Amino acid sequence: MAETAHAASREHFGSTSRRDSWWLAPGLVAAGLLLLGGYATWAALQGTHFEFGRYLSPLYSPKIAAPWWPLSPALLILIPPLLFRSTCYYYRKAYYRAFFLDPVACAVGELNRGKYTGETGFPFVLQNLHRFAFYLAFLWLFFLWHDVWDAFWFDGRFGVGLGTLVILASTGTLTLYTFSCHSFRHLVGGKLDCFSCTAAARGRHGAWLGVSALNEHHMGFAWISLVSVCFADFYVRLLSMGVFHDVRLL
Amino acid sequence: MSERYESHDVDVLVIGAGGAGLRAAIEASAQGARVGVVCKSLLGKAHTVMAEGGVAAALAHVDPSDSWKVHFKDTMLGGKMLNNWRMAQLHAQEAPDRVRELERWGAVFDRTRDGRILQRNFGGHSSPRLAHVGDRTGLEMIRTLQDFGVHQGLEVYMECTVTKLLKQDSRVVGAFAYWRETGRFVLFRAKSVVLATGGIGKAYTITSNSWEYTGDGHALALGAGAELIDMEFVQFHPTGMVWPPGVQGLLVTEAVRGEGGLLRNATGERFMERYDPKRMELSTRDMVARAIYTEVKEGRGSPHGGAFLDISHKPPEMVKKKLPSMYHQFMEFANIDITKSPMEVGPTVHYIMGGVRVDADTGAATVPGLFAAGEASGGMHGANRLGGNSLSDLLVFGRRAGAGSAAYAAKAPGHGVVDPAQVAAAERELLEPFERASGPDPYSIHRRLQQSMHSLVGIFRTEQDLMKGIEEIVKLQAEANAVRVEGSRAFNPGWHLAHDLRNMLTISEAIARCALQRRESRGAHARLDYPNLNPELGDVNSVATLDGEAVRVSQSPLPRMPDELRALFATEPAGVQS
Amino acid sequence: MPEAVLHVYRGDASGGGLKEYRVPLEEGMVVLDAIHHIQGHQAPDLAVRWNCKAAKCGSCSAEVNGKPKLLCKTRMDALPPGQPVVVQPLKAFPIVKDLVTDVQWNYEVNKRIPPFTPKPNAEWRWKQEDVDRVQEFRKCIECFLCQDVCHVLRSHGRTDAFAGPRFLVRVAGLEMHPMDALNRTKFLKEDAGIGLCNITKCCTEVCPEDITITDNAIIPLKERVVDDHYDPVRMLVRLVTGKKKGE
């Protein structure tokens, strides 16, 4: 239907009859992503001050020995989490809106640069492999929970420091983020058409309900986990630089 | 002459794309007919979409003792024995299959624990009988039929209004219509025509009906020489919203009472105790509507002139799950949370029991080539319709009219000849309002008609009021014939109304004259001057026909119920309780 | 009596503009009431679609202050007071007249969707929990507000390749139906153009029936398409075991 093109051709970037502050949400998202992404990049490039006692910054976990690698280990370690987040259905929405301005907000004019292909052309078609990033992220959780375990030990004795809680919060929210993933929701039961038809399906229905309940808050978990991971790194960094002293709670 | 217009040839032309029209079209097409469907709105927006509570069918999933006989009996008693017994019988027998068939076509009804179609209680039904989907059953039904139908190759002409049926001698051979979008005319030639145009509610001020309900099918049938029956029976649904003003009349589904909602007056009394102590809130609609009306009249009404309907004693989760649209409707339009506070409700014009007289088995009207089904047809519901019996009526008799019209078309020698003079007259009628230099505007005439109907031909009637009402209608008819329309023919609501108005006036006259003729109170027809049931009028239908421009009424005997069915009522009190 | 000021689009394919009207404000009034008041007293030929006036039929879709809305569900008192209310037709579809647009394209798309196809010899019993998902999708009233706001149609005009959120919702209702035997992933990928949706969720934001279009319909469908058309591991498994897509 060729006539519909008329609607598109009349618009230019930002044209809208909306009277609310539509630019606010994408503005905040862009600011948030730049800030946290900026911090994480900076921290990852440092290659130092990521450890304090048995506290390990989540940006540097798992600890790897790669003598052949001249740069900060975080740049290797962060590949799976980065793939996970960048192909995440929520983050896709966030950056398509805030950075690609496609669309910047609902019912607001766009930059029209050539033929729109959405997630069908390279590289965006690769978003379809998000589940593989999920598999990796799932693996990473084991390392991160191991770090939490480590954070409970001080010179061979069990204890709790403020840092323990900070690391626990980081891994905890990351776990919620991971388990509320859309791909996981699909794998766990979303792909079934009938939940009551077989005994196995009945079991998966319960799991699917659980993941669905988490999934409703996926956006929240995405932000909280990002903030708490960055904060955990920041906290360990301060301790390691001696700027701040850990508080022992137990 | 006819070549000037866009024209289409079909075997069966179905006018109306609600439940009845779509079901008829699907059946006719399954019988091999080439089917055209015309409707005034977009496909899927017909009134059926608004139906909430459910579709009545004796599936016996919840109450195993239910059967077609019980359903038949409930329907006849609800209709005060004025129903066409054969229609009521076919309806009760075939409804379960029609509902199951919908499921086979993709409808997704709420389920019982053991995985079958769930059924709920409704007024006048002696066991839980209404298959439903929350409170949006009509949407489920129309979407299922629509999606099934489009894959059957129905030709759908949407936003197209039929204004005249065309005849060759005594036989209906086509229809004249205009496209709402452009105002251009279009001719349909058909071997048979099915009227499935719905009801008449827009003739009244407070109604649950949409703009489409202007009695077009009723008026088209009259114009083609067919008979209407039982037009005095206009159902006031007891529970319409009464506040805020913009949504006055908007339906509050009977499912609220079906799920346990209680009616109270301003003093907190459950007043149904005094009107129908046995069935209380789940009494028939005519009873409950009059009870609320009386409470308000006698000064026990709610602040905005209604009664309180309360479901807040039920768990909020259950209310939201079983009555989601009611929850949202009150939240959004009236700022009321029905899980916490009561609703204010009052009677609203909802449905017309009367309509085109049809043959029960085939849906054939009294004019060859013309068929009718759904709300536009009469007889099935007698003096009062039970909730849920309309959706099942649409399916059962939609299918039968589809089959009947297809069979008629198959036997017809071919398309009839369209008379250019009839077409020219239909065209004149539509164009005249543009040509007048001055004249009243259709909106103001419409408002006056609505007020007259409401106050003079309303829920309680008297001879004096009815005479005055008829006088008023006749006066408005004259004004409507001189109406002037502004603007162009392209999507012009004023022009559309100018024509719909003529239909409303015609059927309003039929309603008022039939009401005047029936000197008793029965079902939805309540006369203050004849407050009792008159057993002698229990076996006559009122009949309306058109004589030139004027409506003529008469009476005709009700078809006699065979003895084996009559036996079902042996235990009922003589005459049947009012 | 307090008054509301409305700026209503008047015009057709050849052009037009906003026209100012004043109507008395009543308590609980919705925008459609105001439009009707204009029709009944000032502009009898003002074109608008509506049917139920109860947010049940999805006819009265338009844009109020730039946002896709049902006119019968948008309360006047929910709009910023003291400012004119701007009412315009849906932007993604060709205008017919005033507030009425040509939505025919949607009906064409619907026809292309492979219909409900029940499993042969199936026992027609299933549980409520099997259809909770499907019932959410079947709440759709075909208002096409989601189609209007979706940037793939609205800004990029890809009616040639994209079915739009409404019809992805419809397909989701069929794909997840416990009794349906078809697999529509190829249709989704090639005909419905599900890959063109970049899950930016404007459709979900406007849906008057609160259908979680993106999260509950589109993303699960995308995952099903991945199963059959993008997941290399599954492709390998299918190759080895000889299973069909969708099993």
Ligand SMILES: Cc1cc2nc3c(=O)[nH]c(=O)nc-3n(C[C@H](O)[C@H](O)[C@H](O)COP(=O)(O)OP(=O)(O)OC[C@H]3O[C@@H](n4cnc5c(N)ncnc54)[C@H](O)[C@@H]3O)c2cc1C
């Ligand atoms: C709010 C509400 C709730 C209800 N709830 C229930 C319920 O729970 N259970 C129940 O059983 N019943 C219920 N009813 C009643 C029931 O919904 C209707 O009686 C039934 O849907 C009528 O269906 P129909 O097919 O006869 O007509 P409709 O569905 O109204 O269809 C009429 C069709 O005719 C077309 N048409 C009319 N005039 C013309 C013309 N001149 N030219 C071309 N086309 C024309 C219209 O465009 C439309 O497509 C309810 C009614 C309302 C208003």
Ligand code: SF4
């Ligand atoms: S989520 Fe997809 S379908 Fe919905 S509006 Fe955005 S691009 Fe369109």
Ligand code: SF4
């Ligand atoms: S999915 Fe929602 S917004 Fe889209 S057409 Fe259906 S009801 Fe309207």
Ligand code: FES
């Ligand atoms: S992590 Fe966001 S969807 Fe998978």
Ligand code: FES
């Ligand atoms: S008129 Fe039906 S949705 Fe607004």
